[in-house]
Amino acid sequence: MSKCEQCIVREFSALKALNKDELVKLADCKTSYTVKKGDVIFDEGDNLDGIFCIKDGVCKLTKLSSNGKDQIVKLVTKGELLGQRSLISEEPTNLGAVALEDMHVCFIPKSQVMEFFNVNNKFSLNMMKNVCHDLKEADNVLVNLAQKSVKERLAATLLYLHDAFGVNEDDSLKIQLSRDEISSIIGTATESCIRLLSDFNKSGWIELSGKKIILKDKAALRKLAE
Amino acid sequence: MSKCEQCIVREFSALKALNKDELVKLADCKTSYTVKKGDVIFDEGDNLDGIFCIKDGVCKLTKLSSNGKDQIVKLVTKGELLGQRSLISEEPTNLGAVALEDMHVCFIPKSQVMEFFNVNNKFSLNMMKNVCHDLKEADNVLVNLAQKSVKERLAATLLYLHDAFGVNEDDSLKIQLSRDEISSIIGTATESCIRLLSDFNKSGWIELSGKKIILKDKAALRKLAE
DNA sequence: ACTAAAGGATGACAAATATCATATTTTAAA
DNA sequence: TTTAAAATATGATATTTGTCATCCTTTAGT
Numbered sequence: 001m002s003k004c005e006q007c008i009v010r011e012f013s014a015l016k017a018l019n020k021d022e023l024v025k026l027a028d029c030k031t032s033y034t035v036k037k038g039d040v041i042f043d044e045g046d047n048l049d050g051i052f053c054i055k056d057g058v059c060k061l062t063k064l065s066s067n068g069k070d071q072i073v074k075l076v077t078k079g080e081l082l083g084q085r086s087l088i089s090e091e092p093t094n095l096g097a098v099a100l101e102d103m104h105v106c107f108i109p110k111s112q113v114m115e116f117f118n119v120n121n122k123f124s125l126n127m128m129k130n131v132c133h134d135l136k137e138a139d140n141v142l143v144n145l146a147q148k149s150v151k152e153r154l155a156a157t158l159l160y161l162h163d164a165f166g167v168n169e170d171d172s173l174k175i176q177l178s179r180d181e182i183s184s185i186i187g188t189a190t191e192s193c194i195r196l197l198s199d200f201n202k203s204g205w206i207e208l209s210g211k212k213i214i215l216k217d218k219a220a221l222r223k224l225a226e
Numbered sequence: 227m228s229k230c231e232q233c234i235v236r237e238f239s240a241l242k243a244l245n246k247d248e249l250v251k252l253a254d255c256k257t258s259y260t261v262k263k264g265d266v267i268f269d270e271g272d273n274l275d276g277i278f279c280i281k282d283g284v285c286k287l288t289k290l291s292s293n294g295k296d297q298i299v300k301l302v303t304k305g306e307l308l309g310q311r312s313l314i315s316e317e318p319t320n321l322g323a324v325a326l327e328d329m330h331v332c333f334i335p336k337s338q339v340m341e342f343f344n345v346n347n348k349f350s351l352n353m354m355k356n357v358c359h360d361l362k363e364a365d366n367v368l369v370n371l372a373q374k375s376v377k378e379r380l381a382a383t384l385l386y387l388h389d390a391f392g393v394n395e396d397d398s399l400k401i402q403l404s405r406d407e408i409s410s411i412i413g414t415a416t417e418s419c420i421r422l423l424s425d426f427n428k429s430g431w432i433e434l435s436g437k438k439i440i441l442k443d444k445a446a447l448r449k450l451a452e
Numbered sequence: 453a454c455t456a457a458a459g460g461a462t463g464a465c466a467a468a469t470a471t472c473a474t475a476t477t478t479t480a481a482a
Numbered sequence: 483t484t485t486a487a488a489a490t491a492t493g494a495t496a497t498t499t500g501t502c503a504t505c506c507t508t509t510a511g512t
Binding site for chain 1: 289291292293295297299311314315317320321344347350351353354355357358359360361362364365366367368369370371372373374412413452
Binding site for chain 2: 489490491492
């Protein structure tokens, strides 16, 4: 069982408020495991009995719409916690979580989270701030989906992927999404997304080679995304 | 200065967790006032020095998109609190609030909220649950905006207005929104919204008379909205 | 290495939605 | 009350986006 005290990732989440004793307790009760790319961490509607701390990797939070299509609501990465809302609300999850890469995650049982909650005010405040941040982001995404064109949303999404997940040595986006997944972020048909990527490519704003995407003209994309 | 102890509205928000002493304190520091229809309660980006408790009336929370159009993110009514997220995040507001009807609101200064926060665990938990509920709702709206057609969103919105705000004696929706405001909820051009309302009218699903809207065939609307 | 399946690309076309113009009705202000 | 402004309504048209068909490319499994 690895020690949470030495886990750098903890510094990026609400868990940073925990003291030494609490970290020992945490290490004691957590379950650490790996998740393969494509694996389901939890399904929409699952009853979670704790939260997940992402040690490494990225996953998508999705919701199935009544039209049969999945919408990606949020990408969650290293250092973030999963399932907080469900835990606080004492409700089943509203979104499902699927790994986009191989991941390392730790599961922290509800009882332990609740204990920290009650004894460590800083921890609960941090967690609350996380949820508040998520709410702000969700509102912003909502406005973009309602008011911007697919083209604008694609440009904005490419820039977001660039800024949030960085690039490889060859400048290609580090995070690898299928065309279908990109469509599922911007809320459009896969073919429309592919077509627009082609257009962006022809305009010289991006460069496509296989699954790799390189942003060649971020200024142009930024102008489009506003 | 009216007593918060006797205010029924309190029962519907996080404030229900306050005890008698705390309610006296609250009554002591709050400012109660009226807001006229169309008045701005706060603007997007304002620094709030407290939260608002809605005693009566309905307001819209909006965000201005870069295309110059306002998006209505949420309608907030009697019993709900405004500005919680901003207060917890210690950030300017992400959304503006405008009265849709004449309102009675109370302003509770930040210092007092923070004190309750620190001494009353139930209160902070309630507030946290509110934010979590807002997040869940925002995610759901987001998915609908991304995946459903304008027609479906209009049907869903009419049903929502019916269920959330009720009807008058003549069965017309109690809450009166302009066509422009309805468009701003569903995220479409005003003309498209007007046209679809006409279509719904011709189909016999709704009845329009001036600004009044009567839902004649909720089953049909529900089927459309899914 | 071979093969099936999945993902990606593109054309043709249809449907949904936005935009612009204009008329009518309602509302609010002088 | 009169009048100007705003809101509502509708047609004509352009643009955006989705759907369906087909082909090509990559990936994964045997």
